[in-house]
Amino acid sequence: MTFRGFGGPTVTFQLGGLTFLTDPTFDDAGDYPIGDRVLTKTAPAVAGPEAAGHVDVVLLSHDQHPDNLDRGGRAFAATVPLVLTTPLGAERLGGNARGLQPWESTTVGDVRVTAVPAQHGPDGTEHLVGPVTGFVVETGGETVYVSGDNASLDVVREIAARFPHIDVAVLFAGAARTPLVGDHNLTISAADMVEAARLLGARTVVPAHIDSWAHFTESIDDVRAAFAAAGLQDRLREPDPAR
Structure with a gap:
């Protein structure tokens, strides 16, 4: 299975003859308003949407934050056959x-996609951050979990209980923080990624959403160090840069 990264949360992969793309973000660096706050993007997308080729399904964890769906991502998402997301996002x-x-769950071709919970911050903050979803994608004996913006290992435990054979976990990380939730993480840390890999039993972990935004407190270097310290560096598979 090939994973290509565009920066931020945007990754493509193929399964069951279909191409999936997560949380499309293609804009340049700059400041992006969100309510009365601003998120700062520190680097442009690695490549534009044309580098994605034909995409069959966009797996969109949520639509309300510009670091998960920006202007270029919205324009691109409108051109694909299907976008799967939260009910409120679809509305x-x-x-x-x-x-x-x-x-x-829904079926696309020979692929079954199931929406799974995601908690974008500490307990009791959904009214602040809005609903978020993850996905489990299955076909032909291969199962891929896409976490979306999730900060809860309890959520990961629940997913692992329902899907005991996760082959690949695409984990959104970076230990994101904003004043909205104080000193709590909005996405998992590198240490939590290691624990999530263990809980899921995933033989491959693809890191995503760990770069290009100022509100991330950790980088890919932290992820590499955490997996090396745990002796699990052989499970870590960074996406190939899109081009």
Whole structure:
């Protein structure tokens, strides 16, 4: 399985003859308003949407934050056959977007996609951050978990209990923090990535959403160090840069 990274949370992979793309973000560096706050993007996308080629399905964890769906990503998502996301996100996006409730599944070709929970911050903050979803994608004996923006290992435990044979885990990390939730993480840390890999039993972990934004407190170097310290560096597989 080939994983290509565009920077931020945007990764492509193929499964069951289909190409999937996570959280499309293609804009340049700069400041991006979100309510009365601003998120700062520190680096442009590695490549534009044309480098993705034909995409069959966008797996969109949520639409309400510019570091997960920016202007270029919105324009691109409107051109693909199907966008799977939260019910509220699908309502806002319209068109080709379909919302899935947690644990709801749909079939695309020979691939089964199940929406799974994601908690974008500490307990009790969904009213601040909005709903987020992850995905489990299955076909032909291969199972891929895409975490979306998740900060809870309890959520990972719940997913592992329902899907005991995760082959690949695409984990959004970076230990993101903003004043919205104080000193709590909005996404998992490198240490939590290691624990998530153990909980899921994933033989391969693909790191995503660990670069290009000022509100991330950890980088790929922290992830590499955490997996090396745990003796699990052989499970870590960084996506190939898109070009």
